[in-house]
Amino acid sequence: MQTQLAPRYQGTPDGMAAEAILRKCVHCGFCTATCPTYQLLGDELDSPRGRIYLMKQVLEGSVPTRKTQQHLDRCLTCRNCETTCPSGVQYGHLLDIGRKLVDAQVPRPAAERALRWTLKEGLTSALFAPAMAMGQGVRAMLPHAIKNKVPAKQGAGIWPRREHARKVLLLAGCVQPAMSPNINSATARVLDAAGIQTMVAPRAGCCGAVKFHLNDQDGGMAEMRANIDAWWGFIEHGAEGIVSNASGCGVTLKDYGHILRDDPAYAAKAQRISELSRDISEWLPELATQLKGRVSAKASRIAFHPPCSLQHGMQLRGGVEKYMTELGFNIKLTGCEPHLCCGSAGTYSVLNPEIAYQLRDRKLGALATTFGADKPEQIVSANIGCITHLQSGTDTPVRHWIELLDQALQASA
Secondary structure, three states, X not given: OOOOOOOOOOOOHHHHHHHHHHOOOOOOOHHHHHOHHHHHHOOHHHOHHHHHHHHHHHHOOOOOOHHHHHHHHOOOOOOHHHHHOOOOOOHHHHHHHHHHHHHOOOOOOHHHHHHHHHXXXXXXXXXXXXHHHHHHHOHHHOOHHHHOOOOOOOOOOOOOOOOOOEEEEXXXXXXXXXXXXXXXXXXXXXXXXOOEEEEOOOOOOOOOHHXXXXXXXXXXXXXXXXXXXXXXXXXXXXXOOEEEOOHHHHHHHOOHHHHOOOOOOOHHHHHHHHHHEEEHHHHHHHHHHHHOOOOOOOOOEEEEOOOHHHHHHOOOOOHHHHHHHHOOOEEEEOOOOOOOOOOOOOOHHHHOHHHHHHHHHHHHHXXXXXXXXXXXXXXXXXXXXXXXXXXXXXXXXXXXXXXXXXXXXXXXX
């Protein structure tokens, strides 16, 4: 797609990056077939191709409007279009640039600004954990819309204390320790069983995704730099990798090198962090070999929902089902729209609840058909946002797959 940048964007890092991405797009429209918002709304401007045209117009000098902003806001950033695109268009990176340029020119209403500020500051705050604990204490009395965002209180279990020669860092995350603490401790116990010690850097915090995708890109990058500083000493002393068990965070870690590429003080370190970062599912080939014969898996029907950040953002597909099956689990990917987003998408389900809940119910309907007429007994996923969002619409237990593996290991111990 030929682009003539407006003078204000010529020679700028954002302008040059956007132009390179736009030139790859041949506007074939394959992306419209797999875009969740286009599937629901049927509006070309709510498809990747339509949003690309909108961003192209802004980069060429057109003045964006509130409508432009809303069409970009309605994108889930699921990156399904990147999986579909035959030309390799990096739509997610283009959208980050487009939203930044549009927000700089289109003021948001006060109520919207307040909500977005509350999300980006509240979710990443030290006050989030006590606020979540308070909400869980009165969960039964909460309004339905708020109750959907407050999971039932969960115990974390015991963190393993054995030391091993092999050590990895775990990104604890900003909301997961308060909402579902067992996911992190289960990850540590599974790795411990395979002879790998899990460490959490005390000064590491949010991966930066929440602020970055709410267009506080400076705030998000500051959190990224803080994490690099917190991890760097551990890496220099032999930590062999950084493990993420929330795919929404993991896809951001893998993008540190790109996001901080122009930072002279952090570019090289950020690239190294990206190279060392791996979703916990990427450890499954090794874990399956180490743990085979030590897992007592029940024969229950388990439907797997792969988050968009896993299957499209990180391009990791098939591994969870393959290796969990090898370990004895009856786990399957639904044959009905496994590629479509569940509607969680970070803060999207708060900012765009109508679309988010339509996608949630559509996803739960698809998951219900995984075993034909027999409904799944459990649903597993790989991202705290998806788990919480899906659980709000079903009585079927929704968990992280690492919790199932941990439970089966404990049962056979």
